[in-house]
Amino acid sequence: MSTANPPALDAELVVDRGSFRLALRLTVAPGEVVALLGPNGAGKSTALRAIAGLVRLTAGRVRLAGRTVADPATGGWVPTERRSIGVVFQDYLLFPHLTAVENVAFGPRCHGASREQARAIAADWLNRVGLAPLARRKPRQLSGGQAQRVALARALAVDPTLLLLDEPLSALDAGTRVDTRAELHRHLADHRGGTLLVTHDPLDALILADRLIVVEDGRIVQQGDATTITARPQTSYVARLVGLNLYRGYADGHTVALDNGFKLVVADRQQGEAFVAFRPAAVALHRYQPDGSPRNVWQATVAGIQHHGDNLRIQLGGPLPAAADVTPDAAVQLGLAPGERVWAAVKATEIRAYLAGKEAG
């Protein structure tokens, strides 16, 4: 990846849809996999469709490998069929009247390859995704995982500058998903062009992408690599994704006054608007008020109990709504049940405090 190469994607997307506004700045380097992560309705798919030219921009621009393909300000517009992209749609959209190999050959044929060349390219791609024996099957004769691989082969067969994946694994059942995800990871690593992956599944994003961009309500709320994002979530959506208790407040030295009035003592010294985060496992629950080292102790009500791996995740109500992880043994000893009152404690050293506002990465 030399610096002389223009990014595979350099886009500033502004799309107005009624009262909803999507406004994102995105770049993807050649060979890089970027995940656009966010809840449903965040505008992820609209962003992907705008890059593909299936939705018009209200403002901004889209550049693919240095070539401007959409620029409303100057009226510049390259239609979808002349953009160097490949798209894997959420439900694949394999042409039902064509066989697997014909589906994959469709792109190369449209790009000027002869019938024989297109067939050869398609056969090679089907081979690479391990589906050579099923080349003559129609899409309805393929399983979900197989259809996904054909869709991937079809999108990659045109050697796109930018590969766009729209929730590529969401239509699969849990078992198929794990295998397909691993295989997808391998193919994305081999792809020389850039890849933009749209997903609402944090696991897909963490495993497949080099860089994550979290989108909420049409805007980027956080971006960076997986470590940065999981360590310092900036919104409750991200915190939930990575399984952290997250609060916003005002830090004054070692004390953070949360927006709901609750005060937490933290080890990090900060000044100003800040986030505080701690793991559910860092919350200790007690039957009686504990004494000793913990600096943050409050009385809570058990609002709910769920299984979480080998442990139980306790949802706590009260002055500081939080999740706490305890072992089943501890839960029995404490007599935890919905509505019971318990004492919760978190050590100051278990709480991370960091200033809000600046996006990490």
Add this chain to the structure above:
Amino acid sequence: MVLVPALLGLAFLVLPLAGLVIRAPWTTLPDRLTAPGVVTALRLSLQSATIATGLCLLLGVPLAWLLARTRVRGRRLIRALVTVPMVLPPVVGGVALLLVLGRRGIVGGWLDSTFGITVPFTTTAVVLAQSFVAMPFLVIAVEGALRGADTRYEEAAATLGASRWTTFRRVTLPLVAPGVAAGAVLCWARALGEFGATITFAGNFPGRTQTMPVAVYLALETDLEAAIVLSLLLLLVSITILASLRDRWLTGPTAT
């Protein structure tokens, strides 16, 4: 209480056809069917209806695409105009065609003076009359099929580099093929049965413009048995179409 009118209705539809079968001159049937006049009329009918269907496909499918897939201005007006021949008495259609394409008509006059081509009362006129009344059936059927088809397949084709025309030819058309086929069969059946516009615009020349329905009407005045035989033949063709529609298309979408 519902059963009585229901059975009456059924009888009303079936009895005339039964009468046709009962009154058929079964003993002389083979000779009559192979009589030169019958064969000629049948051949002309089949040929002209098939050519008319081809013409309707050529012009009607793009028209249906225009109505279903574009946002051209006055689309609703266009659709209304397309459906007019469906509700218009065919004889009026024949008069209208005669006025436009006749020797003194707007287009006909020009064709006559420039190329020396006369359209009315030729086999071409038969095909045009049939196309005029039958095309709306095709356009409406294909437009419905296009509206029902998932346009995201067309988007997928575009992302693979397919031009609008390639997408239409290789994705859209195959996806709506059952609808096009059903529309073509309806169109062909309507063209085959065409009478009013044909006799008005094309007349009644055996071998040139005398199609089966026209032949039936004329035979009725001179030779009742011949009329029955010709009617029987048309009935057979209609039933064959119905059966082919049922087996291949009407049950198609649910069966596959």
